[in-house]
Amino acid sequence: MGLVSVGCKQKEDKQEKAEEHVRPNIVFIMSDDHAYQAISAYGHGLNNTPNIDRIATEGAIFNRGFVTNSICAPSRAVMLTGKHSHINGKVDNIQEFDWDQENFAKSLQKSGYQTAMVGKIHLDGLPQGFHYSNVLPGQGQYYNPDFIENGVKKQYQGYVTSVTTDIALDWLNNKREKDKPFLLLYHQKAPHRTWMPEAKYFSLFKDKDFTPPANFFDDYKGREAAAKHEMGIYEHMDLVYDLKMLDKEGEIKTKYRNAFQGQYNRMDSIQKLAWDAHYDPIISNFKGEKLEGEALALWKYNRYMQDYLSTIQSVDDGVGEVLDYLEANGLAENTIIVYTSDQGFYLGEHGWFDKRFMYEESFRTPLLMKYPKEIKAGTVIDELVQNLDFAPTFLDYAGVDIASDIQGESFRGLVNGNQKEWRDAIYYGYYEFPGEHHVKRHYGVRTDRYKLIHFYYDIDTWELYDLEKDPSEMHNVYDDPDYSNIRVNMHKKLEELRLKYKDSDSLDQVNLERYLKAKQG
Numbered sequence: 001m002g003l004v005s006v007g008c009k010q011k012e013d014k015q016e017k018a019e020e021h022v023r024p025n026i027v028f029i030m031s032d033d034h035a036y037q038a039i040s041a042y043g044h045g046l047n048n049t050p051n052i053d054r055i056a057t058e059g060a061i062f063n064r065g066f067v068t069n070s071i072c073a074p075s076r077a078v079m080l081t082g083k084h085s086h087i088n089g090k091v092d093n094i095q096e097f098d099w100d101q102e103n104f105a106k107s108l109q110k111s112g113y114q115t116a117m118v119g120k121i122h123l124d125g126l127p128q129g130f131h132y133s134n135v136l137p138g139q140g141q142y143y144n145p146d147f148i149e150n151g152v153k154k155q156y157q158g159y160v161t162s163v164t165t166d167i168a169l170d171w172l173n174n175k176r177e178k179d180k181p182f183l184l185l186y187h188q189k190a191p192h193r194t195w196m197p198e199a200k201y202f203s204l205f206k207d208k209d210f211t212p213p214a215n216f217f218d219d220y221k222g223r224e225a226a227a228k229h230e231m232g233i234y235e236h237m238d239l240v241y242d243l244k245m246l247d248k249e250g251e252i253k254t255k256y257r258n259a260f261q262g263q264y265n266r267m268d269s270i271q272k273l274a275w276d277a278h279y280d281p282i283i284s285n286f287k288g289e290k291l292e293g294e295a296l297a298l299w300k301y302n303r304y305m306q307d308y309l310s311t312i313q314s315v316d317d318g319v320g321e322v323l324d325y326l327e328a329n330g331l332a333e334n335t336i337i338v339y340t341s342d343q344g345f346y347l348g349e350h351g352w353f354d355k356r357f358m359y360e361e362s363f364r365t366p367l368l369m370k371y372p373k374e375i376k377a378g379t380v381i382d383e384l385v386q387n388l389d390f391a392p393t394f395l396d397y398a399g400v401d402i403a404s405d406i407q408g409e410s411f412r413g414l415v416n417g418n419q420k421e422w423r424d425a426i427y428y429g430y431y432e433f434p435g436e437h438h439v440k441r442h443y444g445v446r447t448d449r450y451k452l453i454h455f456y457y458d459i460d461t462w463e464l465y466d467l468e469k470d471p472s473e474m475h476n477v478y479d480d481p482d483y484s485n486i487r488v489n490m491h492k493k494l495e496e497l498r499l500k501y502k503d504s505d506s507l508d509q510v511n512l513e514r515y516l517k518a519k520q521g
């Protein structure tokens with residue numbers, strides 16, 4: 001009797017091992033503020049990202065990947081929980097995130113996955129759901145950054161993007177149990193403000209002139225909330241802090257000069273030498289030219305693009321290193337790789353940098369995905385997918401139950417071609433106002449063709465866009481009689497989604513009070 005039961009146990013163990021073997025590994029790559037316009041696979045012609053592009057050519061590219069709330073920490077909370085901000089409680093960058101709630105990494109960990117979180121998380125407190133975490137405190141620093149390894153702070157020498165990649169590779173290579181499936185969250189700080197490039201890419205875009213978007217000199221007619229922004233490249237970018245004009249003579253005095261001096265001071269003498277060799281000639285040219293008006297606006301735009309795109313090059317290198325590691329170790333076939341950003345970003349559209357608005361450039365986010373076992377190379381997905389869907393999608397692939405209170409949907413069937421029915425509208429809510437960059441609170445709905453937005457709190461305006469005729473969202477047609485039926489239908493859609501996702505004006509009020517309290521405290 002005893003012998004028989006031992007035999008059964010061994011058989012079960014073997015089966016379990018075999019099952020573990022087929023469950024896919026997941027490498028979830030997220031960068032910070034990476035505009036889809038700055039990934040060559042999306043075809044905008046600004047830069048070359050060959051490694052990120054590999055994910056799309058060997059897998060799928062999503063043309064309509066969106067977030068639910070275009071700002072960093074809330075986006076990460078949505079990604080982890082599969083729930084909208086008003087439900088998971090992290091509605092803005094200021095409030096505390098409740099790590100005690102369920103997240104998909106915890107579920108995978110419980111089901112036998114090895115789990116790690118490396119890089120920018122922007123959620124205070126020890127990350128829960130991970131065997132290993134090594135994360136940046138808050139926004140992190142570009143040079144010689146601090147990290148918090150399993151709760152303990154230490155400083156690393158080097159450039160943040162490569163340090164993050166090294167930590168991720170070290171975990172893959174040396175720190176996980178290799179007979180178990182794994183989940184790696186590999187999340188870069190770059191290309192977040194203040195866009196400090198790695199020395200090897202200083203010359204890549206050095207004297208390059210870019211063509212600004214057609215609406216760079218936007219007048220915001222018919223868009224009252226947009227007119228009140230504080231995210232203009234011309235009006236709000238700081239010459240020193242954002243554009244690196246830290247002259248040795250101290251003549252360029254700006255509001256945030258000291259803050260940037262602090263970033264510069266983190267560099268060691270060799271790093272400073274390389275930095276100065278690149279920036280000093282640009283600074284002296286700038287001082288000599290005495291630009292004003294439109295010429296200054298265009299100079300600022302080019303300066304911004306040169307640095308922003310350079311930081312992306314290092315992100316792309318890191319993706320290449322991780323892809324190479326997976327291939328070299330026989331893991332490429334059974335690993336799901338996702339590349340995305342916590343939101344999109346403005347590269348001069350409407351004259352802006354930053355994000356937050358529900359307009360396309362910041363509402364949309366890049367999304368590329370590879371899983372050779374199920375996804376055909378060259379797949380293009382045009383359906384409306386959101387960061388709300390990551391948690392259920394990963395749980396689905398791992399064969400773990402998707403809890404009924406998760407609000408997103410698995411897009412596994414969509415991307416492998418088995419599922420034909422999909423949602424026809426997505427919901428959005430932005431809360432961080434009063435706040436940096438002055439973007440009013442708003443919520444809205446987007447369908448394949450139309451978008452309805454309501455700005456509220458200290459303003460009460462509605463905007464409606466026909467994205468087919470007006471993809472740049474320059475013409476608010478809310479009061480246009482030709483669109484009266486569309487307007488009625490979009491209002492109906494919006495109410496349906498608010499009901500579906502359990503959002504309401506009273507909840508907005510609760511969140512507002514919590515936000516103002518957290519801001520004071």
Ligand code: SGN
Binds near residue numbers: 073193
């Ligand atoms: C910082 C930036 C802002 C940016 C927010 C949010 N200012 O506060 O420009 O909008 O982060 O970005 S900075 O002076 O600190 O660079 S997010 O990606 O973290 O949401």
Ligand code: CA
Binds near residue numbers: 032033071342
């Ligand atoms: Ca961000």
